[in-house]
Amino acid sequence: METLSIYAPRLVTKRQSFTPGHRACSGCGEALAVKLVMKALGKDVIVVMATGCMEVISTQLPYTAWEVPWIHTLFENAATVATGIESARKALIRKGTPLSKAKIVAIGGDGATFDIGLGAISGAFERGHDFLYICTDNEAYMNTGIQRSSATPFGASTTTQPAGKVSFGQGTWKKNMPAIAVAHDIPYVATACPSYPFDLMNKIKKAVAIEGPTYIHILAVCPTGWRIPADVTIRLGRLAVETGVFPLYEVENGKYTLNYEPPQLRPVIDYLKPQGRFRHLTPELIDKIQQRVSQEYARLKEKVTQ
Amino acid sequence: MGRRVAFESSCAIAEAAKMANIDVCAAYPITPQTHIVERIAQLIADGELDANYMPVESEHSALSGCLGSSAAGARTFIATAGQGLELMHEVVYVASGMRLPIVMAVCNRALSVPLSIWGDHSDAMAVRDTGWIQIFAENAQQAFDLTLCAFRIAEDPAVLLPTMLHIDGFHLSHVIEPVLLPEQEEVNEFLPRYHHPFVLDPKSPVTMGDFATPALYTEAKVGQDVALRNSLKVILQVFQEFGERFGRDYSPVETYKTEGAEVLLLTMGSFSEVAMEAIDRVRGAGEKVGLVRLRLWRPFPFEQFRQVVNQARLLIVLDRALSFGGPGPVCSEVQAALYHLRQRPQVVGFIGGLGGRDISVEGFQDMVHRGINKAKQGKLGEIEVFDVREQ
Numbered sequence: 001m002e003t004l005s006i007y008a009p010r011l012v013t014k015r016q017s018f019t020p021g022h023r024a025c026s027g028c029g030e031a032l033a034v035k036l037v038m039k040a041l042g043k044d045v046i047v048v049m050a051t052g053c054m055e056v057i058s059t060q061l062p063y064t065a066w067e068v069p070w071i072h073t074l075f076e077n078a079a080t081v082a083t084g085i086e087s088a089r090k091a092l093i094r095k096g097t098p099l100s101k102a103k104i105v106a107i108g109g110d111g112a113t114f115d116i117g118l119g120a121i122s123g124a125f126e127r128g129h130d131f132l133y134i135c136t137d138n139e140a141y142m143n144t145g146i147q148r149s150s151a152t153p154f155g156a157s158t159t160t161q162p163a164g165k166v167s168f169g170q171g172t173w174k175k176n177m178p179a180i181a182v183a184h185d186i187p188y189v190a191t192a193c194p195s196y197p198f199d200l201m202n203k204i205k206k207a208v209a210i211e212g213p214t215y216i217h218i219l220a221v222c223p224t225g226w227r228i229p230a231d232v233t234i235r236l237g238r239l240a241v242e243t244g245v246f247p248l249y250e251v252e253n254g255k256y257t258l259n260y261e262p263p264q265l266r267p268v269i270d271y272l273k274p275q276g277r278f279r280h281l282t283p284e285l286i287d288k289i290q291q292r293v294s295q296e297y298a299r300l301k302e303k304v305t306q
Numbered sequence: 307m308g309r310r311v312a313f314e315s316s317c318a319i320a321e322a323a324k325m326a327n328i329d330v331c332a333a334y335p336i337t338p339q340t341h342i343v344e345r346i347a348q349l350i351a352d353g354e355l356d357a358n359y360m361p362v363e364s365e366h367s368a369l370s371g372c373l374g375s376s377a378a379g380a381r382t383f384i385a386t387a388g389q390g391l392e393l394m395h396e397v398v399y400v401a402s403g404m405r406l407p408i409v410m411a412v413c414n415r416a417l418s419v420p421l422s423i424w425g426d427h428s429d430a431m432a433v434r435d436t437g438w439i440q441i442f443a444e445n446a447q448q449a450f451d452l453t454l455c456a457f458r459i460a461e462d463p464a465v466l467l468p469t470m471l472h473i474d475g476f477h478l479s480h481v482i483e484p485v486l487l488p489e490q491e492e493v494n495e496f497l498p499r500y501h502h503p504f505v506l507d508p509k510s511p512v513t514m515g516d517f518a519t520p521a522l523y524t525e526a527k528v529g530q531d532v533a534l535r536n537s538l539k540v541i542l543q544v545f546q547e548f549g550e551r552f553g554r555d556y557s558p559v560e561t562y563k564t565e566g567a568e569v570l571l572l573t574m575g576s577f578s579e580v581a582m583e584a585i586d587r588v589r590g591a592g593e594k595v596g597l598v599r600l601r602l603w604r605p606f607p608f609e610q611f612r613q614v615v616n617q618a619r620l621l622i623v624l625d626r627a628l629s630f631g632g633p634g635p636v637c638s639e640v641q642a643a644l645y646h647l648r649q650r651p652q653v654v655g656f657i658g659g660l661g662g663r664d665i666s667v668e669g670f671q672d673m674v675h676r677g678i679n680k681a682k683q684g685k686l687g688e689i690e691v692f693d694v695r696e697q
């Protein structure tokens with residue numbers, strides 16, 4: 001069984017509906033995530049995207065990186081636009097227009113998801129539309145220049161919550177967005193990271209096969225905003241998972257499953273150390289983060305065994 | 307041959323949306339718009355209308371849902387008022403920029419603060435520059451007729467622009483009047499199913515809502531402006547065809563006893579009907595007055611407007627919104643439309659009817675007389691708020 005994984009790359013389609021040539025920074029984990037998402041989704045899909053890096057780098061007039069129908073309108077409403085498309089197609093099909101049962105997928109950054117669009121996402125989940133919402137979380141408002149969001153981790157330095165002589169940057173803990181999605185009683189919630197491409201693509205396929213609203217939260221490493229070299233994106237995503245900072249799990253109808261469980265978590269310092277945004281942290285603060293991560297991880301494991 | 311029913315204007319609009327066989331309606335409650343969307347919900351609940359209803363969590367989402375729906379090719383209807391239209395503001399621009407033929411009924415309402423649920427045109431004026439076609443109705447029959455016209459105009463392949471129908475909150479939205487309803491087949495002939503040339507569908511992928519650098523933004527926006535200006539041709543055609551089919555004629559600038567009139571009063575919306583009564587009385591007293599009712603606010607019907615007013619000596623304009631620190635928005639528009647003409651009336655502006663305050667027949671008579679006196683005294687540029695308490 002072990003050897004099977006070496007054949008796996010061949011199982012991934014070469015077809016790209018999010019095509020190369022876009023303007024993402026080198027090493028962009030978000031663009032990589034979107035590429036994998038689109039490979040998993042195939043052609044019968046309509047993509048709605050919130051304002052943010054991914055929209056700006058992929059659709060500069062008169063060019064487009066998209067080979068599937070794609071719409072961007074505003075920053076905070078991708079979920080709602082998606083539900084409008086879903087409602088429209090359902091009505092049109094019922095009234096006799098021959099349309100495919102295309103998957104409807106909304107994609108937003110952490111700012112679009114955790115902050116400005118949260119109400120719209122909550123409404124869309126509550127109304128029960130059949131669509132997938134994907135958050136590509138690079139832990140700040142990157143498109144506008146690395147400003148903090150409620151997804152920014154404790155201790156990170158951003159341009160609106162910078163570290164300084166009397167500040168260590170972000171003083172709040174990252175909002176638990178997947179838990180908020182789960183609280184809506186939707187059938188499927190999962191976390192993923194492009195450093196684990198098969199896990200990510202399988203989750204996407206699983207989500208869109210389920211009727212009703214689904215949510216996938218993707219950690220997207222951002223070399224520009226995290227102040228790391230462009231060639232360590234994959235490595236950092238792995239470290240986020242291996243340290244327990246970003247565990248990979250699924251919640252199916254309320255039931256938690258941990259998808260990857262390292263025999264022993266690495267210390268968080270392994271993840272924090274390479275990143276410029278955490279450079280200023282004192283051993284005490286790193287300790288504090290370690291405690292929090294261990295505690296959150298334990299809480300998650302409790303949910304898994306329940 | 308249709309039937310005659312007593313309808314609240316709100317229900318008349320809902321009935322028109324039903325006869326237009328809309329596919330999607332998104333709604334969020336706000337007085338005085340609620341009766342429209344409640345009625346549509348009931349029509350769907352009773353199986354009289356086959357549409358999907360999106361009971362969203364805010365007006366921002368209501369119109370955002372409509373963006374998606376319309377972009378997917380569905381006939382899409384929405385209604386709002388006052389604060390609701392304000393909360394939608396950025397979405398309003400996107401609908402026109404994307405050329406999505408959404409039809410929106412706005413039950414015109416004053417804006418906070420102080421909180422007022424009653425009518426004026428502050429909400430309409432705040433979306434003046436958003437690129438929507440904007441039409442004002444004066445009574446329940448017009449509200450019904452113009453809703454049908456709005457879909458036909460918006461969806462015309464030469465137009466493809468969202469269209470707003472303004473009806474005065476309470477003064478019109480909650481008034482019960484007789485309405486002639488056409489047969490469904492007649493409506494179907496006037497308003498067949500439409501097909502947007504660029505919809506979101508995997509069969510023919512399109513990218514909508516791109517990002518533009520300074521190299522292309524101007525061209526994109528000018529294209530939109532040209533489309534809005536050119537829509538006037540289609541609006542005229544649709545009004546004409548509507549008249550031929552249903553026997554009720556509409557035009558961008560409507561008149562009442564303007565022939566040979568030396569003094570004209572200009573109003574928009576339901577106050578026009580009261581103003582007509584005042585015109586009759588002032589005429590009875592020997593003054594040569596007439597009434598101009600601006601039906602089409604955007605695109606502004608420059609030609610038609612000039613033709614109606616250029617023989618008059620004086621034009622008295624009523625604005626039902628304040629442009630704080632400036633002239634009334636309709637008044638300044640009208641003045642701009644006339645400024646370069648050699649023969650043009652003098653213009654006097656009044657602001658009144660704010661936050662639901664009535665203007666009676668006597669009030670309009672008074673306004674006409676005051677306007678005439680102001681012109682005589684050369685106080686043309688003065689901005690006067692009508693019927694305001696001193697203390």
Ligand SMILES: Cc1ncc(C[n+]2csc(CCOP(=O)(O)OP(=O)(O)O)c2C)c(N)n1
Pocket residue numbers: 030051052053054075076108109110111112113138140141142143144149
């Ligand atoms: C209403 C509104 N407020 C602010 C902005 C400015 N804005 C555009 S993109 C963006 C940041 C997006 O951050 P995020 O959602 O995290 O996506 P990222 O760029 O990081 O991928 C901001 C603040 C906007 N476009 N609209």
Ligand SMILES: [Mg+2]
Pocket residue numbers: 109110111136137138139140141142143
């Ligand atoms: Mg971000």
